[in-house]
Amino acid sequence: MKHKRVVVTHYGGPETLLVVEEECPEPKCHEVRVRVLAAGVSLPDVLAREGVHPETPRPPFTPGWDLIGVVDRLGDGVTGIEPGQIVAAMPISGAYAEFVCLAQNELVPVPSVLDPAEAVSLVLNYVTAYRMMHRCAKVRPGQRAVIHGAAGGVGSALLQLGRIAGLEMYGTCSSRGASTVSDLGAVPIDYQQQDYVQEVRRLSGDGVDVVFDPIGGSHLWRARAALRRGGRVVGYGLSTSLRGQGLTSSRPGRRRRFRGTARFVLYIAGGWLLPGRRRVVPYSIQWFKRLRPALFRQDLTALFGLLQEQRIKPLIARRLPLTEAREAHELLGRGGVIGKLVLLTGGPSLACGGT
Numbered sequence: 001m002k003h004k005r006v007v008v009t010h011y012g013g014p015e016t017l018l019v020v021e022e023e024c025p026e027p028k029c030h031e032v033r034v035r036v037l038a039a040g041v042s043l044p045d046v047l048a049r050e051g052v053h054p055e056t057p058r059p060p061f062t063p064g065w066d067l068i069g070v071v072d073r074l075g076d077g078v079t080g081i082e083p084g085q086i087v088a089a090m091p092i093s094g095a096y097a098e099f100v101c102l103a104q105n106e107l108v109p110v111p112s113v114l115d116p117a118e119a120v121s122l123v124l125n126y127v128t129a130y131r132m133m134h135r136c137a138k139v140r141p142g143q144r145a146v147i148h149g150a151a152g153g154v155g156s157a158l159l160q161l162g163r164i165a166g167l168e169m170y171g172t173c174s175s176r177g178a179s180t181v182s183d184l185g186a187v188p189i190d191y192q193q194q195d196y197v198q199e200v201r202r203l204s205g206d207g208v209d210v211v212f213d214p215i216g217g218s219h220l221w222r223a224r225a226a227l228r229r230g231g232r233v234v235g236y237g238l239s240t241s242l243r244g245q246g247l248t249s250s251r252p253g254r255r256r257r258f259r260g261t262a263r264f265v266l267y268i269a270g271g272w273l274l275p276g277r278r279r280v281v282p283y284s285i286q287w288f289k290r291l292r293p294a295l296f297r298q299d300l301t302a303l304f305g306l307l308q309e310q311r312i313k314p315l316i317a318r319r320l321p322l323t324e325a326r327e328a329h330e331l332l333g334r335g336g337v338i339g340k341l342v343l344l345t346g347g348p349s350l351a352c353g354g355t
């Protein structure tokens with residue numbers, strides 16, 4: 001039986017994404033075949049396509065960090081999981097497909113009442129936000145935070161979790177995201193029109209306790225100027241230093257996985273060595289999941305609970321069919337996307353002869 005998956009043929013712009021049709025994969029020993037219901041589209045997918053993300057595989061590869069799916073077929077040696085069960089996974093690449101085979105220990109059960117598009121938004125974006133907020137920044141009620149990219153996938157997750165944690169928040173965004181950011185409880189600051197450090201200082205007086213920065217480069221270092229003494233910058237992305245100014249890059253790519261990393265390390269060291277106790281702390285979900293898989297599962301399960309209780313509500317920018325992955329990348333590259341883009345699969349063609 002055939003299924004569809006999306007392939008990056010070579011590093012570069014969205015035109016490098018092709019949809020191929022091929023035989024369904026068969027699960028090996030201790031693997032589970034999952035019929036994908038929803039795959040998230042995120043900036044790390046775009047960076048991987050361009051060849052500049054640290055986790056970029058060599059082409060041809062199927063992108064897609066996160067997915068929600070239905071257990072379809074069990075490989076030998078798999079126990080404790082049933083066909084038909086809804087699961088989540090963060091394979092880092094491979095999720096833009098109708099079927100994937102994953103090791104059983106990669107799968108996290110999902111309450112079946114949840115909307116797959118909302119649930120998939122939690123896997124990469126909300127686990128990242130939750131960990132950074134509660135483990136890296138160790139926030140306390142009443143503290144102040146700056147959230148960059150506040151209308152984006154991770155940014156909007158930080159705002160929702162920050163509100164639950166009782167933070168006073170400032171969110172940088174372009175003018176398109178301002179109303180969303182204020183609806184989510186933060187003061188919007190238009191990063192294209194205003195100097196955010198000056199604005200934060202003007203509004204907060206002595207600065208903030210934490211800045212969450214996905215931009216990287218000199219932006220990361222500058223964030224220290226918005227901090228109170230003893231505050232920290234949590235750096236979790238290198239968008240600018242990896243790709244230059246702006247969000248899009250259509251130049252023919254080369255694999256440059258560690259660009260920007262040396263500067264990041266210098267900033268971390270500088271934060272410790274210079275007076276003022278204003279630290280720069282890195283965060284990486286892929287290393288968190290590799291080193292602490294049980295905690296990853298625990299955080300994701302806690303977040304599914306918050307979603308079920310309707311205490312969080314992921315913003316879904318658009319739901320597109322899997323075959324429109326290229327359009328999803330074009331949208332994300334142009335900027336101004338509010339929340340998460342999700343690729344959905346489904347329909348009668350999806351029969352791989354599974355159970």
Ligand SMILES: NC(=O)c1ccc[n+]([C@@H]2O[C@H](COP(=O)([O-])OP(=O)(O)OC[C@H]3O[C@@H](n4cnc5c(N)ncnc54)[C@H](OP(=O)(O)O)[C@@H]3O)[C@@H](O)[C@H]2O)c1
Pocket residue numbers: 041042043044047124125128148149150151152153154155172173174175176177191214215235236237238239247283284285286332334335336337339
């Ligand atoms: N370390 C980790 O574990 C981890 C995990 C997940 C994601 N990430 C990183 O997090 C970053 C964001 O990912 P995402 O999926 O949330 O992306 P996204 O949904 O595209 O959001 C990015 C946001 O950044 C805004 N933006 C762009 N330039 C900005 C600037 N100079 N100042 C303030 N905001 C700016 C954009 O706003 P406009 O479009 O309105 O300009 C957009 O809303 C990426 O770098 C990704 O690699 C890291």
